[in-house]
Amino acid sequence: MRNKLVLEHVSKEFGDGDTSVKVLDNVSLQVKAGEFVAVVGPSGSGKSTFLSIAGALLSPTKGRIIIGDQEVGKQSAKQMNKIRLDHIGFIFQSSNLIPYLTVRDQLLLISKLAGNPKRTSEERADHLLKRLGLTHRSNAYPEVLSGGERQRVAIARAWMNNPELILADEPTASLDSERGRSVVQMLADEVKLHQKAAVMVTHDLRMLDLCDRVIYIEDGKLSEQPIQH
Ligand SMILES: Nc1ncnc2c1ncn2[C@@H]1O[C@H](COP(=O)(O)OP(=O)(O)O)[C@@H](O)[C@H]1O
Ligand SMILES: [Mg+2]
Numbered sequence: 001m002r003n004k005l006v007l008e009h010v011s012k013e014f015g016d017g018d019t020s021v022k023v024l025d026n027v028s029l030q031v032k033a034g035e036f037v038a039v040v041g042p043s044g045s046g047k048s049t050f051l052s053i054a055g056a057l058l059s060p061t062k063g064r065i066i067i068g069d070q071e072v073g074k075q076s077a078k079q080m081n082k083i084r085l086d087h088i089g090f091i092f093q094s095s096n097l098i099p100y101l102t103v104r105d106q107l108l109l110i111s112k113l114a115g116n117p118k119r120t121s122e123e124r125a126d127h128l129l130k131r132l133g134l135t136h137r138s139n140a141y142p143e144v145l146s147g148g149e150r151q152r153v154a155i156a157r158a159w160m161n162n163p164e165l166i167l168a169d170e171p172t173a174s175l176d177s178e179r180g181r182s183v184v185q186m187l188a189d190e191v192k193l194h195q196k197a198a199v200m201v202t203h204d205l206r207m208l209d210l211c212d213r214v215i216y217i218e219d220g221k222l223s224e225q226p227i228q229h
Contacts, residue, residue: 003066004165004197005031005054010063011220012049023049024060025220033164033195036188038208040201040225041217047201048169050217054199055088055167056080068164085114089158091168095150097142103153104129104138110160121160128156132186148179155186166190166198172207184210 012024023046031037039047052058056072065072068087111121129135132152172180188210191198208214214225
């Protein structure tokens with residue numbers, strides 16, 4: 001099956017000279033269509049750094065990143081923005097919603113930025129809001145939503161442009177275990193249903209049975225862990 005994300009010999013150092021820290025040390029990973037990969041490891045081990053590099057939000061010190069069929073770093077900043085908008089859905093620990101936009105407009109904005117037509121965007125937004133149980137919240141502003149609702153809006157927003165790669169950094173951190181599990185289940189379903197690829201950083205080991213692969217990160221190295229279903 002086709003690779004949706006490839007990292008080849010990626011290293012990342014912050015700072016230079018005596019104060020430099022090597023967070024990733026020559027790591028490689030391939031994620032195929034239909035795969036849901038979990039990344040686990042101690043706090044400060046480089047999970048967020050890894051995900052930011054995988055999503056082309058941060059440049060590696062060394063190594064290559066290929067998203068879909070495009071190698072990162074060969075494009076202009078503008079082209080890179082377009083690749084991110086069209087091909088990657090980001091979900092962060094806190095939902096990062098825009099306070100002055102309604103739930104529905106958060107979704108429409110992302111679609112507009114990608115240059116999609118209004119009519120189809122509205123249909124997609126309404127479809128996703130329904131699927132995530134948010135139809136009754138369409139016209140609400142983020143401040144009145146519960147933590148679980150906000151995170152579901154963030155997921156709907158991440159899916160708005162139908163990205164082939166989903167990157168989630170501790171998406172369940174602000175949720176209780178039941179809501180957290182339902183969020184991860186939605187990610188797993190989306191990956192299987194539409195043959196997407198997803199990488200999720202998590203500290204919640206109870207979620208790992210919903211993933212296909214578990215990658216452990218420590219001391220700058222990745223190691224694949226056996227999964228217990
Ligand atoms: N922009 C940065 N500048 C300097 N050091 C950083 C930066 N971002 C992360 N780090 C360091 O890199 C290490 C890994 O951080 P991070 O990727 O956030 O870990 P995790 O997400 O696993 O908790 C930490 O030691 C952190 O302090
Ligand atoms: Mg982190």
